[in-house]
Amino acid sequence: MKYIPFILFTVFTNAAAQLMLKYGMMTMGPLTFAGVNPVIKILQIVFSPWIFAGLCVFVISMASHLFVLSKVELSFAYPFLSLAYVAVAILAYLLWCEDLNAYRIAGIALICAGTVLIAHSGRKAEETSMAAKAIETERSIIR
Template identity: 40%
Template sequence: MRGALVYLLVSIACAVVGQVLLKQGMRVMGPVTLDLPGLPALILRLATSPWVVIGMSLYLGGSLFWLTALSRIDLSLAYPFAGLNYVLILIASYVVFGEALNPMRIAGVLLIALGVSLIARSA
């Protein structure tokens, strides 16, 4: 279980950092439109954005850690740990991008953290 927990946490860290990098890439790029005529140009812009490429690479790397964890523990135990993504994204969004925190968001992530804690204790 301990080894699987390390794989889960690395997977979660990759996902959170990946999301932060993807968001930064989209901030640099600005609003995009998803329409068929502009799709090739959008794909090219995404593929040449260092922020997006590194963010997606972290996501892929995190997926490998996730799959390794799944090979060692039950999905019903592993998947709730993914809820930590919500908690860490809220914190990272506030710290990195200055996004607003309000009481409802904070209460929501505290409930998620409590749920993850309860499930972890059942392992």
């Protein structure tokens, strides 16, 4: 449970990156490759300020996720990333008036409920891990 703040940092930087990427693409206008070298167009997209910032924040999010994966089980950490869907849906609604209908709200509620269940499962795993370490320490002292 002590790694939850790092997991949440990963979630929120992931959500922030997605929002920056969306805003960057909105500022670019309609995406067309007609009469333009595709490589040049891709470079224009990647190096537009909001897209570039979003990609950088996404790299930070991935670095944070790698740190988390070095500390906790994947089956515990990975489902938390679904909270980014929740944050993105709510912020997209607030920022750009994107649709947030009853089905999406129900899906968000299910995601939150699932994440709470997974978070509680981590307590038992952490307690078991701590107990195993204590037993191993006792064995090494006895020897």
